[in-house]
Amino acid sequence: MTDATLRRRLEKLQSILDVAKAMTAERRLDRLLGLVVDEAAKVAEADRCTIFIADRERGELWSKVAHGSGEIRIPLGAGIAGAVAATGETIRIDDAYSDARFNPDVDRASGYRTRNILTVPMRNTKGEVVGVLQALNRRDGAFTAEDEELLGALAGPAASAIENAVLNAEIERLFEGFVQASVVAIEQRDPTTAGHSGRVAVLTCGLARAVEKAPPPAWRGVSFDAAALQQLRYAALLHDFGKVGVREHVLVKADKLHPHELELVRARFDLARATLENARLRARLEGRAEAALAEQARELDALWDVVVASNRPTVLPAEASARLRDAAARTFTDLRGEARPLLTPVELSSLSIPKGSLSDAERREIEGHVTHTFRFLSEIPWTRTLRRIPEIAHGHHEKLDGRGYPRGVPGPEIAIETRMMTISDIYDALTASDRPYKKAMPAEKALDILRDEAKRGQVDAPLLEVFVGAAVWRETVKG
Ligand SMILES: [Fe+2]
Ligand SMILES: [Fe+2]
Structure with a gap:
């Protein structure tokens, strides 16, 4: 050689x-x-x-x-x-x-x-x-x-x-399949939020790419490589996974009373109405005055209208609140001759919810989904590049002024990934047309609400500017 x-x-x-x-x-x-x-x-x-x-x-x-x-x-x-x-x-x-x-x-x-x-x-x-x-x-x-x-x-x-x-x-394919199956599981529990997780993932990753391309001064130098984007995407897809831990009737509650509760109140009003009608007919037969009884029947009908109106998850007017208390104080005589209240204390307190459909306890239970999400995600032995998924998802309802939930952590402790997800989550929750208790909101109005939150120092203003300026929000526009 x-x-x-x-x-x-x-x-x-x-x-x-x-x-x-x-x-x-x-x-x-x-x-x-x-x-x-x-x-x-x-x-x-x-x-x-x-x-x-x-x-x-x-x-x-x-x-x-x-x-x-x-x-x-x-x-x-x-x-x-x-x-x-x-x-x-x-x-x-x-x-x-x-x-x-x-x-x-x-x-x-x-x-x-x-x-x-x-x-x-x-x-x-x-x-x-x-x-x-x-x-x-x-x-x-x-x-x-x-x-x-x-x-x-x-x-x-x-x-x-x-x-x-x-x-x-x-392994990656297997894991992707597992995450998709989890999304199906969440959205099956709460069909009204169908597609929410996927859209939040699209918006959050779109925002990350836009921020990287043209970072605002406050976020100069941030970058997201393929692994970081995958971590962000999984965190977004799974952010509401904890909803599987919230009781279904609370999760999908549309009005202040559950349907079966409203049925019960209606049956009681019907019975009260029939009893009054009976008394009125008997008075007529016996030749007594019936005008007072007729007046009571009219009042009962008016009260029923107040119940139906109050049951909707809109803001409760002050006068409705007083009339509900009035109804709860009233009794009627049932077929056994026993006096019964028209509204129970529990029904009164549900109907008196000042705004939305949830009582304090129910609202707390729904807010608990974030804690469930964190607990579930913390059980998974993530690889090194995905290890921040539980932390990123944990903060998606936190506010920069410390008034968010569940922990009320202050802004400096909220990572950019979480801040981006929060903007995407709020935007999609407002514009989604598939919640029974919320009408779909036009994109512009949703962006205005986000701008107000940014002004109050609750969501990240520079990131929101990119979300709007780079038209990230358009990425999930339907049709
Ligand atoms: Fe959430
Ligand atoms: Fe969400």
């Missing part, structure tokens, strides 16, 4: 070592395959290289990265690459067109002219063939035993790296 060939061999071995190191760090399969193919061509001094991966389930070899062509699929055992995959033996052909194993159809289809071929198996640590590395047309002459040896040296670490990348992709 001359000094020059020895030096070249050393250089190639060094290059294989370098690429092997790079391969172990590369988790993305596409990039990894590209890396292997380029290095294989360099090491074997080949014009073209192809890497085939064995798909044992389908009994096929497939290739995405082939110099000069797109995706290829061939049956295991067929052709030269298929034979190498099936037997695990290297095939080296000096003159393709004089070898019976060579199929010239591929050349005919591609217009390429294959002169010589070197195909080596790629084995994993268990010795199983997981793929095939194929080099075509050595730049000068035919492939040598040394090329075979060098390509073989590259094939080993390439096989391990590819196996890891495939496994990694499978």
Whole structure:
């Protein structure tokens, strides 16, 4: 061996070592395959290289990265690459067109002219063939035993790296599926918020990208790489997961009384009305005055109207509140002759909710979803790049002035990821048309409400400006 060939061999071995190191760090399969193919061509001094991966389930070899062509699929055992995959033996052909194993159809289809071929198996640590590395047309002459040896040296670490990348992709797919299934579970409990989690994820990640592109002075230098965006996306998809821990009738409560409660009140009013009517008819039969009884019946009807109006989750007028107390103080005589109140204390307190449909206890129970979310997410042994998911989701109802829930943490402790999610969450909750107790709000009005919150120092004003200025909010506009 001359000094020059020895030096070249050393250089190639060094290059294989370098690429092997790079391969172990590369988790993305596409990039990894590209890396292997380029290095294989360099090491074997080949014009073209192809890497085939064995798909044992389908009994096929497939290739995405082939110099000069797109995706290829061939049956295991067929052709030269298929034979190498099936037997695990290297095939080296000096003159393709004089070898019976060579199929010239591929050349005919591609217009390429294959002169010589070197195909080596790629084995994993268990010795199983997981793929095939194929080099075509050595730049000068035919492939040598040394090329075979060098390509073989590259094939080993390439096989391990590819196996890891495939496994990694499978785990990522598995996890993505798990997160999507969790979203389905949340939205099935509360069908009125269908699509909310997905839209909050789209808005939050859209805002992150917009902030990175043109950060406001307050957030100069922030950046979100692929892993950070994935962490943000999962946190957004799962932010309301804790709703599975809130009782369903509270979660979907539309009016102040639950439907069955309102039914009960109505039956009581009907009974009171019938009793009054009875008394009035008896008075007529007995020739007594009935006007007072007729007046009482009218009052009863008017009170029922107050109950129905108060039951809606709008702001309760002061005079309605007084009339409800009046109704609760009244009794009527039932069919057994017993005096009963028209409204129970519990019903009175529900109907007297000043705004919205929830009592204090129910509101606290719904607010508890954030704590449930945090507890659930903290149970998951997240990988290093996803470990902040529980923390990011935990703060989505906090306010920068410390008046949010559940912890009332002050602004400086609220991360930018959470601030972005809060803006997206409020925007989507306001504009969603699918809540029974809320009409869909036009985007402009929702943005005005957010601007008011920013002015009061509750949501992050510079981030909101990007949300509006970069039209992030348009990303979920329907239709
Ligand atoms: Fe929430
Ligand atoms: Fe939400």
